Amino acid sequence: MTRIDVAVSGAGTGAAIWNFFASGHLNTLLAAIIGILTILVLLQRYRINRRELRNKGTSTGAE
Numbered sequence: 001m002t003r004i005d006v007a008v009s010g011a012g013t014g015a016a017i018w019n020f021f022a023s024g025h026l027n028t029l030l031a032a033i034i035g036i037l038t039i040l041v042l043l044q045r046y047r048i049n050r051r052e053l054r055n056k057g058t059s060t061g062a063e
Contacts, residue, residue: 020026
């Protein structure tokens with residue numbers, strides 16, 4: 001590879017990275033990650049609440 005080949009491939013890689021960030025794909029990726037994390041938190045809260053309700057239902061009331 002010559003220096004020109006390296007420069008051209010580097011410029012192509014740079015342009016691809018710039019297009020990824022500038023075109024909004026980063027926002028889409030972040031939104032998907034945040035959505036998945038939100039669902040995981042909601043599922044965790046659901047499980048905790050269900051466990052707490054089950055524990056309250058089996059308590060004797062002598063607390």
